[in-house]
Amino acid sequence: MSAARAAAGAQAPEEERRFLSAVEAAALERELLEDYRFARPQLAELCGQASAVAVTKVWPLPALSRKQRTVLVVCGPEHNGAVGLACARHLRVFEYEPSVFYPTRSPEPLHRDLTTQCEKMDIPFLSYLPAEVRLINDAYGLAVDAVLGPCVQPAAMGAPCARALATLKLLSIPVVSLDIPSGWDPETGAAEDGLRPDVLVSLAAPKRCARGFSGRHHFVAGRFVPDDVRRKFALRLPRYAGTECVAPLSPQ
Amino acid sequence: MSAARAAAGAQAPEEERRFLSAVEAAALERELLEDYRFARPQLAELCGQASAVAVTKVWPLPALSRKQRTVLVVCGPEHNGAVGLACARHLRVFEYEPSVFYPTRSPEPLHRDLTTQCEKMDIPFLSYLPAEVRLINDAYGLAVDAVLGPCVQPAAMGAPCARALATLKLLSIPVVSLDIPSGWDPETGAAEDGLRPDVLVSLAAPKRCARGFSGRHHFVAGRFVPDDVRRKFALRLPRYAGTECVAPLSPQ
Numbered sequence: 001m002s003a004a005r006a007a008a009g010a011q012a013p014e015e016e017r018r019f020l021s022a023v024e025a026a027a028l029e030r031e032l033l034e035d036y037r038f039a040r041p042q043l044a045e046l047c048g049q050a051s052a053v054a055v056t057k058v059w060p061l062p063a064l065s066r067k068q069r070t071v072l073v074v075c076g077p078e079h080n081g082a083v084g085l086a087c088a089r090h091l092r093v094f095e096y097e098p099s100v101f102y103p104t105r106s107p108e109p110l111h112r113d114l115t116t117q118c119e120k121m122d123i124p125f126l127s128y129l130p131a132e133v134r135l136i137n138d139a140y141g142l143a144v145d146a147v148l149g150p151c152v153q154p155a156a157m158g159a160p161c162a163r164a165l166a167t168l169k170l171l172s173i174p175v176v177s178l179d180i181p182s183g184w185d186p187e188t189g190a191a192e193d194g195l196r197p198d199v200l201v202s203l204a205a206p207k208r209c210a211r212g213f214s215g216r217h218h219f220v221a222g223r224f225v226p227d228d229v230r231r232k233f234a235l236r237l238p239r240y241a242g243t244e245c246v247a248p249l250s251p252q
Numbered sequence: 253m254s255a256a257r258a259a260a261g262a263q264a265p266e267e268e269r270r271f272l273s274a275v276e277a278a279a280l281e282r283e284l285l286e287d288y289r290f291a292r293p294q295l296a297e298l299c300g301q302a303s304a305v306a307v308t309k310v311w312p313l314p315a316l317s318r319k320q321r322t323v324l325v326v327c328g329p330e331h332n333g334a335v336g337l338a339c340a341r342h343l344r345v346f347e348y349e350p351s352v353f354y355p356t357r358s359p360e361p362l363h364r365d366l367t368t369q370c371e372k373m374d375i376p377f378l379s380y381l382p383a384e385v386r387l388i389n390d391a392y393g394l395a396v397d398a399v400l401g402p403c404v405q406p407a408a409m410g411a412p413c414a415r416a417l418a419t420l421k422l423l424s425i426p427v428v429s430l431d432i433p434s435g436w437d438p439e440t441g442a443a444e445d446g447l448r449p450d451v452l453v454s455l456a457a458p459k460r461c462a463r464g465f466s467g468r469h470h471f472v473a474g475r476f477v478p479d480d481v482r483r484k485f486a487l488r489l490p491r492y493a494g495t496e497c498v499a500p501l502s503p504q
Contacts, residue, residue, distance in 0.1 A: 036372050042297050053495050060494075094477055094495055113289035120288050121478045169426040223345055226373045242312075243305050243346055 010020050018236050019208040022186045025150050028204060028225075030231055036226065041078065041110050043224070045204045048086020050221030050245040051144070051178050054201045055087075056094055057246065058176075058217050059142065068141035069095075074129075074168060075102040076147040076182070077111070083178050083203065084146020085114035092121050099124040101141070103160035129163070129178045133170045143168060145177040145197060150186035151165050165195065174198040184209045206249065218249040270488050271460040274438045277402050280456060280485055288478065293362050295476070299455045302339020302497040303396070304424065304429050306453045307339075308346055309498065310428075310469050311394065319491040320393035321347075324378075326420060328413050328434070329363070330400040335430055335455065336398020337366035344373050351376045351392070355412035381415070385422045395420060397429040397449060398486075402438035402459050417447065426450040436461045438459030457487045458501065470501040 020028060034039045058069065073088040075081035081102065088098040099203035100123055105111065116244045119125065130136055136143070145168055147161050148154060157165070165182050168175055184190050189212030198215040204222040223240045230237065284290045296312060311320065325340040326340050327333035333354065340350040353373055357363065371377065382388055388395070397420055399413050400406060409417070420427055429449035436442050441464030450467040456474040475492045482489065491501045 037368040039293050039365060041291050042293050042365075045297055046292050056495050113291060116289040117478075120480070122480075226369075228372070228374075243308050 013039075019206050019211055020235075021208050022103060023065060024233055025186060025205075025207050028229065029151070031229055031232070032204070032225070036229075038224075040082070041113075044079065044082040044086050044110060044114065046224045046245070047083045047178070047221055048088075049090045050097075050219075050223070051083060051087040051176075051203075052090035052094060053244075054199065054217075054219040054221060054246045055091060055096070055142070055144070057219070057248075058174075058199055061095055062228050064141065067237055070099065070140045071144060072126075072136060072140040073075070073098050073144040074164050075100060076107040076149075076152070076157065077104040078149060078152050080146050080149035080179055080182075080241045081106065082108075082110050082114055083149075084144060085111065085118055087144060087178065088123055088148065088161065089114070089118050089121060092118075092123055098144075098151050099126055101126045101129055103129075103164060104158050129167050130147055133167060133172075136167070140173055142174045142176060143171055144183050145175055145195065149179045149184035149203075150209075151212060154183045155183045169195050171194070176201065179203040180207050180209055181213070184212075201246070202249070205230075205233065205237065219246045220249055221246045223247075258473045260296055266418070271458050271462055272485065273460055274402060274484055277438060277457075278458050280481065281403070283332040283481055283484070284456070284477070289411045290476075292334070293365075296331065296338050296362060296366065297372055298476045298497070299335045299473055300340075301342045302471075302475070303335060303339040303428075303453045304342035304346060304348075305452065305496075306469075306471040306473060306498045307343060307348070307394070307396070307428060309471070309500075310426075310451055313347055316393065320397075322349045322392045323394055323396060325350050325386065325396040326350060326381075326399055326416050328401075328404070328409065329356040329358040330401060330404050332398050332401035332404070332431055332434075333358065333371040334360075334362050334366055335401075336396060337363065337370055339396060339398065339430065341366070341369050341373060344370075344375055350396075351378055353381055353416060355381075355416060356410050358420075371383045381419050385419060385424075388419070389424050394426045394428060395423055397427055397434050397447065399434035400432070401430075401455075402432045402461075406416065406435045417446075421447050428453065431455040432459050432461055433465070436464075439464075453498070454501070457482075457485065457489065469489075472501055473498045475499075 075084035091098045175197040176199040181195040187208045189209040199217045202220045240247045260458045327336035427449040428451040433447045439460045441461040451469045454472045
């Protein structure tokens with residue numbers, strides 16, 4: 001891990017150091033999975049729960065109309081999608097009304113189990129996304145983008161996820177992106193026509209592309225990251241209050 | 253599951269229905285694991301986190317002296333012990349100072365991984381419990397009892413856990429029991445010389461023995477239990493506020 005340590009280096013300017021390069025993000029994940037023996041289901045659970053809590057911070061349930069409580073959660077087949085599935089379940093537990101669109105199902109036991117949990121909790125799974133965006137804007141209060149994380153190349157995403165992402169870009173309801181806005185380069189950020197989410201929930205720690213985030217609310221959901229790992233990657237993050245699993249970051 | 257449904261039956265008096273018999277507790281666990289496909293690591297994580305949150309409710313960090321922040325977490329080799337290990341890690345994350353005594357280590361990957369996480373986070377593991385109880389009372393602010401859950405017969409507990417339990421009974425610092433006070437019969441409760449914890453955190457739902465709990469604070473940590481399962485087992489539980497993972501129950 002000395003390369004990561006060097007990459008997180010002490011020469012980087014203050015604000016640079018709070019954002020992970022793609023290499024650092026991968027190294028941090030490896031550290032959690034291999035050295036600390038965090039299990040993927042454990043991380044998906046903690047990140048999904050924290051993502052749902054972030055939604056409640058921006059849109060507290062008592063302030064919402066019935067329609068505003070409905071959340072469309074769009075899940076990809078990789079780890080980001082697993083976090084989305086866990087997020088949908090926690091939103092249901094918090095008495096929101098999530099629906100899931102999960103067009104490319106992963107054969108992984110983690111994804112299968114999280115899907116079963118959602119289905120058995122009567123969370124609707126959409127078999128297709130309406131082509132007409134107005135129908136989605138009318139039906140849902142907000143959307144959660146759990147299509148692509150930082151470790152998946154947008155080019156590798158299948159056609160159903162690409163279509164879902166194209167739809168997400170057109171929505172007028174607020175969009176909450178998990179970890180990175182889907183389709184963004186984890187380092188350089190959005191293409192000209194990229195997704196522009198209103199809320200970004202950085203998982204574990206913000207990736208470099210988050211510097212280009214111009215939405216209303218940026219949270220970090222990484223309370224589970226051990227102190228030693230924070231130090232190693234020079235994560236100068238705000239303190240989490242009390243037992244909170246998310247902390248607000250000021251927009252850059 | 254029709255036996256469980258009948259056992260939870262409508263004839264039981266109001267207060268009876270909030271507490272699960274041993275058969276119902278086992279049926280509820282089966283339902284979560286087999287029907288809903290919750291993974292044990294997922295449940296251990298959610299229950300451990302909620303148990304740590306319960307500790308913070310009774311002893312909020314800012315009100316504690318340095319010594320009062322130290323927590324001795326005593327873990328058995330079964331699922332209760334896994335919850336204890338997760339609880340210790342979350343307490344560390346909440347800036348308490350846990351130490352773990354885990355005399356009989358489970359070979360399960362779940363236990364091994366949770367142990368690694370604690371060890372790598374510099375949570376001390378005691379190699380023995382001092383025979384002199386005063387030394388423990390002097391060193392720690394409170395103790396967490398994660399020795400035995402409701403599905404393990406006290407007679408089946410090995411000698412190291414039996415000795416640890418005997419020590420827990422003698423402590424004058426507060427004791428927090430996870431799920432049931434170790435050594436209690438899950439239905440009939442404490443023997444004459446049984447453990448008398450100050451705080452009880454019922455996991456998923458209170459077991460029948462909780463009616464005999466006379467400590468100061470009783471919490472239920474079962475926000476993750478799906479609505480349908482709550483209805484099936486007639487769990488008349490208090491509502492969880494906001495995004496809280498624990499809810500206080502009034503002592504019986």
